Amino acid sequence: MPVQPRTPPGVLELLPAQQLAFQRMLDTIRRGFERFGYLPIETPTFELSEVLLTKSGGDTEKQVYFVQSTGALERKTDKRPELALRFDLTVPLARYVAEHEHELSFPFRRYQIQLVYRGERPQKGRFREFYQCDIDVVGKDALAIEYDAEVPAVIHRIFTDLAFGSFTIKINNRKMLRGLLESLAVPEDRQAAVLREIDRLGRQERADVQQRLSSLLDDGSTERLLDVLLAHRGDSQAALESLRTRNASNHLFQEGLDELQRVYERTLALGVPESGLKIDPSIVRGLDYYTGTVYETFLDEHPRIGSICSGGRYDSLAEHFTKSRLPGVGISIGATRLFSQLLDLGVIAASTRTTAQVLVLAVESELTLEYARIGAELRAAGLNVEVYTSDDKLGKQLKYADRSGVPVAVLLGSRERSAGLVRIKDLRASSEIDVPRDQLAARLRALLG
């Protein structure tokens, strides 16, 4: 009995038309990264477990996939396997930069578009293998705050080109948040819980968050906190002015606010319109790692998707691998999840079903070599061409053309041939025209734009 052909749960496998659309998306993202001078790297799918799991705590490790060759499996040791699949692109970047530190120019702008792997419980929208598209700028010893403005400029460019509809990049600064908690005298051991509640302000009712905050803070502090975080939401200039008037005495708050203002202004100078960039003091973006600027990005018409692209500034990329101080700022697009959701919503349509622009039909079997020559000639003229290659009836060939989605067919029978003509059939318009044989390539190029 044959084995049932199937993929493991938790992976997104696409049909060719969908794959074409996904590839177009990744190409657009890559072009956007290169437009700003970012450099590509790829790291191996598996890293040494010792290297990959240096930093991570228990939660990450639970999702890690380990890799073993048959030989290692047979040895059946109790040791952790030597190799593991990368679960993000950040740890591999840290390892890469530390390993190649003396061969790289700093600030090092890198982009990386690769799959990452996580042993998630399979459920809708959660994948065990998915593409991440990351950029980071990594400095040596220091990295100017102005780089924090480049990241949203890249993201603005890319989501403009992707044309998924209007979107908003929200920015905040973690120093400002920490300063705020300091000034409210929130004890260390409650800060994480308070930040978690703040993070929910974007998704839940104010009253619900306020209620839970009240169990962590006294009523005055809760009021003051929400007042700062939610004042002038949606109007960045007004928010900046309003924040300026608060917490004047807290150094960290003021430092964060200064950074936020500089990043905001420079991002506008980099061509991002005010309508697409919002200061939002309630953006938290995780509990550790980020130390300054943080970003989230939302599709205005699809808020339920959540942030489609997030990141921020960190103090040190690779402290587990090197004594050098490597501060950086970066952002990540989870391309597989985003593609899958937008395909479901109909925002992305897999409308192009073929890479071929022209299909040369096999009208008479005696002319089969001539069809091959026409194909070669049109390809040399820069067109993507498929030549139908079998003596199926013309009806079957036209049915194939229709199913494949190729826009134009070329037909040549012996009658056309002796008249020095060839027929172009526009399958989109269902129209036909006979053109001189030596004008074929030029006419097709005009027809296909």
Add this chain to the structure above:
Amino acid sequence: MPVQPRTPPGVLELLPAQQLAFQRMLDTIRRGFERFGYLPIETPTFELSEVLLTKSGGDTEKQVYFVQSTGALERKTDKRPELALRFDLTVPLARYVAEHEHELSFPFRRYQIQLVYRGERPQKGRFREFYQCDIDVVGKDALAIEYDAEVPAVIHRIFTDLAFGSFTIKINNRKMLRGLLESLAVPEDRQAAVLREIDRLGRQERADVQQRLSSLLDDGSTERLLDVLLAHRGDSQAALESLRTRNASNHLFQEGLDELQRVYERTLALGVPESGLKIDPSIVRGLDYYTGTVYETFLDEHPRIGSICSGGRYDSLAEHFTKSRLPGVGISIGATRLFSQLLDLGVIAASTRTTAQVLVLAVESELTLEYARIGAELRAAGLNVEVYTSDDKLGKQLKYADRSGVPVAVLLGSRERSAGLVRIKDLRASSEIDVPRDQLAARLRALLG
């Protein structure tokens, strides 16, 4: 103590300039595939072991990497792990076509450019993770022999575009070989050994091969075999004519020869020059799987690399997964190994070190927002632009420009600014020119071609 940052043995990790060159190579291959109307697919990195190892014998399984989540590891069962990394793109294609049979148009032309994984003993030129670039045309029930000519046409196109120097595609037909062994009455149980010797004719001295063949065949058969295989080597037309005169009575030999001649002639019609396509009756290409046409490709100036691109015709792609008969023909480029070897030989140079075409320098810190605006303006004009973002001394900035390899820098001080000018510094020619501010984008585009 920090962990030493390092990759596992047997992987090729590239510096950014090399990665750029590799990416250019993969892009050229992809463009070649699409020029002939092939459709992209990607399959998951891991497949169910039950699916992946359906067909393979012991040798393949020895090289397979199995994948386990932490939970599965902790359960410590004696069973084979459920997931395994793909070791080629052929088994995943078979699974894909069988699984999606009713959603695909046949003949199905697919290309796939992805990593594959093999637990090789690490040694120079052998990789545990490497890119394969595959095309296959898969028919339903039948696939015309003419498709066998398209495969070398695609390969010719791609290696012409890659410009690694002159190359030769060698073709043969396994039916012809089997017919030849039949007519020499080589017993079944010796055919594999004889084919292995034939396969060595391209790499070893005739006398050595002849000696080993003598232990498998009688002297007359050995002579006759070598005579047929080596006659008119290098001259395809003469070889075809010479082959025509032999073994007229063996049906399989004649069928293979007919196919070979049709494939050869059609490949020429598809634009491959005679100089780049050679009939070579000694090409075997493995012991099973291929049943008709077989291909190997060699760089004329680097014969020691061996075949850079091989493939052939098979009777049935997916018999383990479906009862449908799915004959096909395909070829594979082992991109990682080829790139690594050509980089070592200096045939590929990682000469472009950056994606940026223009670097906007930070001449005066008061003008920092103006530099951001210039960057945005030039990007909108279609240029890849990096903006230097810190108040380092100009000397340090120019040193960075030099190291990064960016061809052109833009300088704007307050003096130029009040004169409505901006300075373009061509770092390749070490020349400078002041141009009116509003002509900057146009002048840069002209300068960068």
